[in-house]
Amino acid sequence: MSRIQTVFQRLQADGRKALIPFVTAGFPEPALTLPLMRALVDGGADVIELGVPFSDPMADGPTIQRASERALEQGMSLRKVLDTVRAFRAGNAETPVVLMGYANPIEAMGVGNFVAAASEAGVDGVLVVDYPPEECTGFTRAAKAAGLDPIFLLAPTSTEQRFADVAAAGSGYIYYVSLKGVTGSGRLDIDEVARRIPQIRAAVGLPVGVGFGIRDAESARRIGAVADAVVIGSRIIEEIEQAPAGEAVARVHAFMRSIRAALDAIEPATGVKS
Amino acid sequence: MEFDKQMADMPYQFPDASGHFGPHGGVFVAETLMPALAELREAYAACQADPTFMAEFEYELKHYVGRPSPIYHAKRWSETLGGAQIYLKREDLNHTGAHKVNNCIGQALLARRMGKQRVIAETGAGQHGVATATIAARYGMECVVYMGSEDVKRQAANVYRMKLLGATVVPVESGSKTLKDALNEAMRDWVTNVADTFYIIGTVAGPHPYPLLVRDFQTVIGKECLVQMPEMAGRQPDYVIACVGGGSNAIGIFHPYIGAEGVRLVGVEAAGDGLETGRHAAPLTTDAPVGVLHGNRTYLMQDEDGQIIETHSISAGLDYPGVGPEHAWLKDSKRAEYVAATDAEALQAFHDLCRYEGIIPALESSHALAYAAKLAPTLPRDQILLVNLSGRGDKDMHTVAERSGIQF
Numbered sequence: 234m235s236r237i238q239t240v241f242q243r244l245q246a247d248g249r250k251a252l253i254p255f256v257t258a259g260f261p262e263p264a265l266t267l268p269l270m271r272a273l274v275d276g277g278a279d280v281i282e283l284g285v286p287f288s289d290p291m292a293d294g295p296t297i298q299r300a301s302e303r304a305l306e307q308g309m310s311l312r313k314v315l316d317t318v319r320a321f322r323a324g325n326a327e328t329p330v331v332l333m334g335y336a337n338p339i340e341a342m343g344v345g346n347f348v349a350a351a352s353e354a355g356v357d358g359v360l361v362v363d364y365p366p367e368e369c370t371g372f373t374r375a376a377k378a379a380g381l382d383p384i385f386l387l388a389p390t391s392t393e394q395r396f397a398d399v400a401a402a403g404s405g406y407i408y409y410v411s412l413k414g415v416t417g418s419g420r421l422d423i424d425e426v427a428r429r430i431p432q433i434r435a436a437v438g439l440p441v442g443v444g445f446g447i448r449d450a451e452s453a454r455r456i457g458a459v460a461d462a463v464v465i466g467s468r469i470i471e472e473i474e475q476a477p478a479g480e481a482v483a484r485v486h487a488f489m490r491s492i493r494a495a496l497d498a499i500e501p502a503t504g505v506k507s
Numbered sequence: 508m509e510f511d512k513q514m515a516d517m518p519y520q521f522p523d524a525s526g527h528f529g530p531h532g533g534v535f536v537a538e539t540l541m542p543a544l545a546e547l548r549e550a551y552a553a554c555q556a557d558p559t560f561m562a563e564f565e566y567e568l569k570h571y572v573g574r575p576s577p578i579y580h581a582k583r584w585s586e587t588l589g590g591a592q593i594y595l596k597r598e599d600l601n602h603t604g605a606h607k608v609n610n611c612i613g614q615a616l617l618a619r620r621m622g623k624q625r626v627i628a629e630t631g632a633g634q635h636g637v638a639t640a641t642i643a644a645r646y647g648m649e650c651v652v653y654m655g656s657e658d659v660k661r662q663a664a665n666v667y668r669m670k671l672l673g674a675t676v677v678p679v680e681s682g683s684k685t686l687k688d689a690l691n692e693a694m695r696d697w698v699t700n701v702a703d704t705f706y707i708i709g710t711v712a713g714p715h716p717y718p719l720l721v722r723d724f725q726t727v728i729g730k731e732c733l734v735q736m737p738e739m740a741g742r743q744p745d746y747v748i749a750c751v752g753g754g755s756n757a758i759g760i761f762h763p764y765i766g767a768e769g770v771r772l773v774g775v776e777a778a779g780d781g782l783e784t785g786r787h788a789a790p791l792t793t794d795a796p797v798g799v800l801h802g803n804r805t806y807l808m809q810d811e812d813g814q815i816i817e818t819h820s821i822s823a824g825l826d827y828p829g830v831g832p833e834h835a836w837l838k839d840s841k842r843a844e845y846v847a848a849t850d851a852e853a854l855q856a857f858h859d860l861c862r863y864e865g866i867i868p869a870l871e872s873s874h875a876l877a878y879a880a881k882l883a884p885t886l887p888r889d890q891i892l893l894v895n896l897s898g899r900g901d902k903d904m905h906t907v908a909e910r911s912g913i914q915f
Contacts, residue, residue: 341798365535368535395538
């Protein structure tokens with residue numbers, strides 16, 4: 234059983250919701266990525282999404298764009314992201330790490346080389362934003378063969394046919410994009426999310442995480458009441474940006490604690506029932 | 508008619524149903540856009556099958572754009588070069604001054620059929636932005652144009668032109684602040700406003716079906732040439748030459764000639780300061796690695812880590828790190844050849860056309876002219892080169908004057 238499956242089964246048994254924070258690898262500086270990942274775990278992360286910076290992040294809003302640019306300016310690369318995961322794994326055998334990024338850096342390394350290196354480094358899942366299932370059958374096969382979960386997005390615009398395509402290709406969990414827009418936008422429609430999650434969960438048979446637009450304990454609590462996992466990205470990058478020098482790790486830790494407390498306050502009765 | 512028959516018999520059927528040109532093309536976008544692209548494919552298929560749509564498109568091309576554009580025999584320039592005869596397809600004479608408008612009309616009509624009242628576009632030099640703003644004014648649509656902040660500075664006249672036409676111009680500050688970043692920002696707008704917004708992509712790149720529909724709207728260029736060349740020169744040309752950035756004017760003139768044996772198709776990329784300097788925008792000529800950007804797989808200028816690198820060209824319209832997937836396929840299949848012209852060579856051709864023919868070409872088109880000027884003297888006088896003069900050079904006055912040390 235993969236680390237991701239283990240985590241979701243344990244949470245379901247406990248009636249708890251997964252908290253999945255996102256940080257851009259190499260932001261605000263490469264040396265802080267490992268301490269930040271450890272602070273995320275201490276602060277209550279169940280899975281870590283680690284952003285692989287790309288020069289042209291089409292699906293990201295200004296916050297994550299800025300973080301990617303800063304990381305690239307400091308020499309961050311896919312190879313260095315894998316080195317960071319390897320270092321994280323040396324001290325943590327349980328917390329799944331999912332790489333989130335764009336296709337081109339993976340294709341530049343070569344899909345075969347990438348899945349082998351990622352698996353060896355201790356990566357658990359890969360979400361490639363611009364790889365819809367029909368364009369990456371070779372990648373999906375190679376990832377699964379190497380023990381990596383290919384994770385796909387679904388969106389408010391997705392049809393039932395798309396649910397089926399994603400169900401056939403994906404494993405680990407589904408990342409439901411909770412709004413029309415880029416990362417960090419503020420147009421979250423929680424009623425719409427509440428209506429869609431049961432449909433998706435029934436169609437794909439995987440846990441459903443919700444992200445894009447979750448900004449605080451209140452929105453996390455409301456999303457957590459209907460989803461299996463809450464993904465928070467841009468808001469964490471903002472905490473890091475706004476932290477005085479030397480305090481980014483502590484700020485992120487405190488923010489995570491507040492979200493964790495909100496999720497743990499959800500009554501188990503409203504939780505996952507499949 | 509002979510060519511029509513060859514077209515009907517030929518095996519060239521690209522893209523395939525899923526938008527691929529061999530290994531290139533495809534639909535590499537975030538999930539949010541997948542249903543929108545499916546909707547666009549369906550709407551376009553319905554329009555293709557609808558004779559009233561094509562009739563409306565042709566009416567606009569004739570009465571609003573001024574088509575057909577003429578072919579002109581550049582006799583004095585050909586004589587001076589001392590070899591093959593150069594003919595120019597005069598897309599510079601279109602309303603708005605370039606070939607871009609053909610595609611904008613097609614897509615705006617499609618947007619109208621789909622009930623979308625808001626159109627967005629990316630632009631580099633500003634020509635596609637001006638064409639989109641023009642058509643939006645013509646059809647009473649809201650128009651937002653994304654333009655890299657570097658390009659906003661370089662192309663102030665076109666920015667004002669778009670504003671005159673009622674468009675909102677949004678300067679893009681991210682990345683290299685040029686065309687590719689404008690495209691990223693337009694995609695982000697589209698993801699956010701996908702229900703009521705139509706994204707008018709200006710070139711034969713992007714996710715399927717854009718490379719297909721932009722090509723279809725631009726092939727009017729080559730189709731006219733098939734009829735005009737026998738009238739003008741008694742036969743079809745030996746070479747068809749066009750500049751390639753994303754590649755829409757080149758596909759427009761190449762595609763109807765793909766089945767015409769004996770007609771060589773030559774795409775001219777921007778060699779910038781010279782291919783050996785690395786400061787250029789010539790992914791095909793330099794055999795750049797194949798990768799994924801802006802929704803399609805194609806040859807891409809990138810570093811070893813797969814990050815897209817900054818390109819360089821005197822012509823903002825060619826300053827793009829990728830190229831339309833159909834050109835990638837025409838290169839692989841060897842049906843077309845790709846070469847590059849430097850900034851200096853393009854400028855020389857720009858000045859020569861001004862002085863020998865009284866035509867001020869766009870700097871983009873000047874790259875195609877530069878290759879024609881290199882090729883013509885090596886060929887006998889009875890050979891024919893057909894060059895797509897894709898746009899006029901009024902927009903480039905500032906750039907050319909600056910290079911000559913002249914201040915307005």
